Amino acid sequence: MGSQSNRTKVVMSADKPDDLITSDNPDHPANLIPSLCAKFWTLGWVTGTGGGCSIREDDLVYIAPSGVQKELMKPTDIYVLSLAAQTDPTLRQRTYLRSPPCYKPSQCTPLFLAAFTRRGAGCCIHTHSHWAVLVTLLLEQQQGDSSKVFEINNIEQIKGFGRGMGKTGNLGYHDTLRIPVIENTPHEEDLTEFLEEAMEQYPDTYAVLVRRHGVYVWGDNVHKAKTQCESLDYLFQLAVEMKQLGLPWISQVTPVGPQR
Amino acid sequence: MGSQSNRTKVVMSADKPDDLITSDNPDHPANLIPSLCAKFWTLGWVTGTGGGCSIREDDLVYIAPSGVQKELMKPTDIYVLSLAAQTDPTLRQRTYLRSPPCYKPSQCTPLFLAAFTRRGAGCCIHTHSHWAVLVTLLLEQQQGDSSKVFEINNIEQIKGFGRGMGKTGNLGYHDTLRIPVIENTPHEEDLTEFLEEAMEQYPDTYAVLVRRHGVYVWGDNVHKAKTQCESLDYLFQLAVEMKQLGLPWISQVTPVGPQR
Amino acid sequence: MGSQSNRTKVVMSADKPDDLITSDNPDHPANLIPSLCAKFWTLGWVTGTGGGCSIREDDLVYIAPSGVQKELMKPTDIYVLSLAAQTDPTLRQRTYLRSPPCYKPSQCTPLFLAAFTRRGAGCCIHTHSHWAVLVTLLLEQQQGDSSKVFEINNIEQIKGFGRGMGKTGNLGYHDTLRIPVIENTPHEEDLTEFLEEAMEQYPDTYAVLVRRHGVYVWGDNVHKAKTQCESLDYLFQLAVEMKQLGLPWISQVTPVGPQR
Amino acid sequence: MGSQSNRTKVVMSADKPDDLITSDNPDHPANLIPSLCAKFWTLGWVTGTGGGCSIREDDLVYIAPSGVQKELMKPTDIYVLSLAAQTDPTLRQRTYLRSPPCYKPSQCTPLFLAAFTRRGAGCCIHTHSHWAVLVTLLLEQQQGDSSKVFEINNIEQIKGFGRGMGKTGNLGYHDTLRIPVIENTPHEEDLTEFLEEAMEQYPDTYAVLVRRHGVYVWGDNVHKAKTQCESLDYLFQLAVEMKQLGLPWISQVTPVGPQR
Structure with missing residues (x-):
């Protein structure tokens, strides 16, 4: 900074x-x-x-x-x-x-500032992508804590995300990507405390979903924020289509190739 | 005027x-x-x-x-x-x-004029968006009066709509957006009386759906008509996708954050 | 000519x-x-x-x-x-x-020529639109002659079609649009005789679907061929989405407004 | 070369x-x-x-x-x-x-090189198209070897593919297009040996699907690689939509027209 x-x-x-x-x-x-x-x-x-x-x-x-x-x-x-x-x-x-x-x-100003002050981000993007909204609606149907986090693994595009602020490298193919979901509030600025709470609970996340609303995605710079946001939207769309086809988001896949 | x-x-x-x-x-x-x-x-x-x-x-x-x-x-x-x-x-x-x-x-001329004379609108847009048509087809399957109005609540994009002509501010997140549906007529100008009837019955609406046809959306000016039309199309698309995934359009959501 | x-x-x-x-x-x-x-x-x-x-x-x-x-x-x-x-x-x-x-x-040459010589068309468009292909696949599931014609009624966009070569005006909202379907052949030019047969059997049609392949659409001039092709693709997409939502293509709708 | x-x-x-x-x-x-x-x-x-x-x-x-x-x-x-x-x-x-x-x-470099050295390709394209990914996910639900190859027949767009390196002409409408599927590895370069294995097993293929990842498509030159990649993406999208509508990818179709 x-x-x-x-x-x-x-x-x-x-x-x-x-x-x-x-x-x-x-x-x-x-x-x-x-x-x-x-x-x-x-x-x-x-x-x-x-x-x-x-x-x-x-x-x-x-x-x-x-x-x-x-x-x-x-x-x-x-x-x-x-x-x-x-x-x-x-x-x-x-x-x-x-x-x-x-x-x-x-009204998004305090949420953008949270990404800048708490994560040292250089760019923050907020979308109303309906894929993001649909993912939060699908999660809402689940019971308990499983409704409060989007999880997906064994999809190549997961490698588009960093391991977390201050860590080197990106997530691997077999890693589970976890994006916390917070509930929406009538006034957007009131989301700030919940966003910050989610940031604390998920110290490595670069994104927070907002139920029935959209998603906030950030990165060290514009390039990383944009490509992480694109990768995430790709995964949200894939997740909705997987649900329509009866395919689970979390799978057990037998590792192939040299394990390093 | x-x-x-x-x-x-x-x-x-x-x-x-x-x-x-x-x-x-x-x-x-x-x-x-x-x-x-x-x-x-x-x-x-x-x-x-x-x-x-x-x-x-x-x-x-x-x-x-x-x-x-x-x-x-x-x-x-x-x-x-x-x-x-x-x-x-x-x-x-x-x-x-x-x-x-x-x-x-x-043939849309008298319908545009209705928005200008009865609502003092500055712009009126008419689309054949198939999301709008699909919403009217889904409603048609319902019995009685529930087939004559599209209702959705607890979606952030609802905040893209004004509370109504002469009222200040926009709808809130928990408000229910209601868009009346009129039946289609063989000749477009014959829709006018039904459109005007719907305007009277729903004095705060900025849009009227036409069954198996599309939607009319207006606003005080081009900016408001266009952004309301975009927001509505977003909601129609979301509504169709929610139906495909078995998710209801109207929900009970526990309010979160300070209630003002 | x-x-x-x-x-x-x-x-x-x-x-x-x-x-x-x-x-x-x-x-x-x-x-x-x-x-x-x-x-x-x-x-x-x-x-x-x-x-x-x-x-x-x-x-x-x-x-x-x-x-x-x-x-x-x-x-x-x-x-x-x-x-x-x-x-x-x-x-x-x-x-x-x-x-x-x-x-x-x-290889489409003899099919385009059929539209020009037999219908006096000024333009003919051939698409592989997957909406067209999906409609022919859905029809294939039906028994007998109903698999050989796409039929839809009571949708506004139907008014985008002319009543037929030499007739004045366009189809009405309550009219049933009928597009014949022919079976595909390994060599595209071999479709010609079947296309011509369909033209004879449906003297008013401006389009012929080809099973598992696409659609041929023509019109008196470029404007008409293009807008009829767009309208048809819109209806094919709508038809596929209606099928996904369990909605029928043919309906009984009570007429509204003055009957002229 | x-x-x-x-x-x-x-x-x-x-x-x-x-x-x-x-x-x-x-x-x-x-x-x-x-x-x-x-x-x-x-x-x-x-x-x-x-x-x-x-x-x-x-x-x-x-x-x-x-x-x-x-x-x-x-x-x-x-x-x-x-x-x-x-x-x-x-x-x-x-x-x-x-x-x-x-x-x-x-990281794709050795995979591109495999297409150039083993097939004499002039261009190789790698996409993460979610249609490709969904096809591999749908196949994964099947038992045994049928999960390791995508097969579709009797769709016109299949004619967009060559018969194989060194063979003249393209596939016919009734031919079955077969695209092998390899399992994904954590490091993209580790895919190389599996890609090369698939090339050996399917000597006529111009593409290899990678499970939960995407597809590699090549051709003699840019024109052929791009049009084969477009045709394949078209078929993947169609295949997903067919699955959503309960339509099978492989069908028995009675041949029509002169058989040459």
Whole structure:
């Protein structure tokens, strides 16, 4: 996360807030969030202004506004805030280095911040993918704790996930991927404490499902957050189709090939 | 709706009808309807010239013609009419400020007008989405009045809908979204009285399903009509998939988080 | 169909065959076939070089070659032949006004010609849409003649079809759409006699399903062939989904609204 | 495969490795792999960096790196190696004529090489298509050897496959397409021996399914590999849908038309 010098730079540049979102570089967060969201729209992840995406670079956090058509977003729509300022206990209220007029901040903001502060993530994606929603509905039919975690194993795409923050390498083919499920709340920001609880209970997870709502997925950087989110959506879709065909999500498979 | 001065302006500009559909602004209705319809075509909403879209700005109503390939539409294809003139009881017949040659006016015209005059809508979208059609077919299997309204609750995407014309804010997560279903008629314009009846019976609805046909969705402006239409299609798709998986549309969910 | 003067023109222009496929007009058949096929590829209609499209203008018939990747086709890939020459009994063999080097003529050629000569069609589309294939597989499970025709009624999209060659207007909502099904043959050109038989038996049809293979759809012109093909694919998809949900294709619906 | 003169040329050009991936020709392998992978991404074949594609021209083999977002790949991301050098028994380790910095070679490399050396293929595609995965899961439910091969017959799209390396012509409509299934291994390169075994056991196959993982498909050139891969994915999707509708993959169909 950002050094002290970075934070100083931030406060200064906030005098000209539009500098924070003006760049010719397509990989600048203010350009990347709109292009990612347009792509996510075609995937059905951010239908009807639902879902969103946030990127952190050092201390700066870039967030899409609430209620915007995700495939039409522009760099000038982006909010910018200082991560350090959010966690400063002397501050009472969230302050923005840049706030676009005519918009409201995203209700997802505290959830994105949780991924940045508690996991040091560089990007967090929130989708309303109906595959994610269907998986939580199918789990809801089960009794007890088994309804509170999605589990799948022995599928190649599981290798698309890291072993956990601070661990090296990715999950293996025979590992069981576990994604915790939290219950939905009427107000999105009220999900924060439950998301944080799930993060504590599953210290290696890069994602949390929200029942009847969608999923939050993060990663060290945009590349990892996006590819983990794609891999997860692939697995959710596969899981729903497996259920329709009567195939179980957890299996015993006899290992093949050299065991290293 | 348009003031008297607006109407006067309309009648004057009709001397040069092509001025009504000529603009460099991509958000001008004559440019927006073609670009929206091209997008709707890729979503499967306006397959084979079915479905359509109309935008109202003050007194002016812009409508796509009948029988046109929706992904190929051009601004010069657009009909324009004065809303006030349609409701003037001294007029016998619908008159257009601009009529493209070689086309016929859309049969959806009186249904779009109902959304504009009775709800003050700024945009109305009509889709043949097969998710909408399947939902009406599934409801048809039920007995009595339950076949005449689509109901779903406890899904996050429900928050994509307004509480109703003149009310502030959107539906909540635990609210039940209700979309009335009317029976289809052989001639589309004959749907008008049933659509208006449904509007009266469901004063807060922004949409009406038409059995074995599709859905009409409107909103205060293009942004709201489009995002409500997307959210609804998302819910229709989810509902069909829930039915395939044996999951009920209406559920009892124990509230979580602070109740405000 | 082409007048004698048209035919004369054709034979002359065949001295410079590339003139037949060179035009700046995006609606020229040699430009339109590639752009249509690219669109059909994204719809899953012409996967893996399957399917195709042919356009007739007066006496000239434009056909895509065999075995080409449909989303990559170029105007220079197009074959051109004279329709009159094909039906001239003094000719023994099919001759082309223009043959692109390195390609083979499409095996669909005699089937496209059947639509042009027997129905005066201006365009014929052949898809391998898996919705079409699934409908023929579902019908195959039925006994006797009911396996040889796809029937559906009381769906709005049925209005996307004409009543039949030489008849005015389109089918109504309550009409039953009937599409004959013929059995597949190992060699595509051998389908021709069965396609022609089906055309005779169903004089009003604009399409013929081929069991375990796909569908042929035609129309007076490109617009009509394409929109009828889209409407049909929509109905095939709906029919498969209805079957998955236990809903019948043929229903008794009480008429609503004024009966005219 | 490359002659000695080709190999000499390769070793020389490796002095300026970037020449190997620099060309204005869109059909140059270093340009074609990125454009193909972008297309495959939209088809859901290479989600979340999964899957890949390799092209061989004479002795030169072009391979995408590991862990890259497939729709964003650039020519400068491409690895190049000499095929002859890989099979030279005096060499101990794989050497690359060009290695992009910051990347790791694809774990699929030995599997692609197997298609090039054992079948003389010009292109090999590896997808994680969930249709392929679902087919292997459905087969896993069966007892004994029937779980180790996917079989389907009497579907037109089967004609999209060649009869086998060195044989002329394609499979016929009534032929049974057989694609062997191998079990997945924790490390992708460990699949190589099983893939090669399957190639020996099924000398005519152009594809091998990997249980719970995906499929490898190859062909004499890019055109054939891509169209065979598309046709196969079409058949996998159809097979899953047939299973959902209770329709068998293998059928007895009475031949129709002239038998030649």
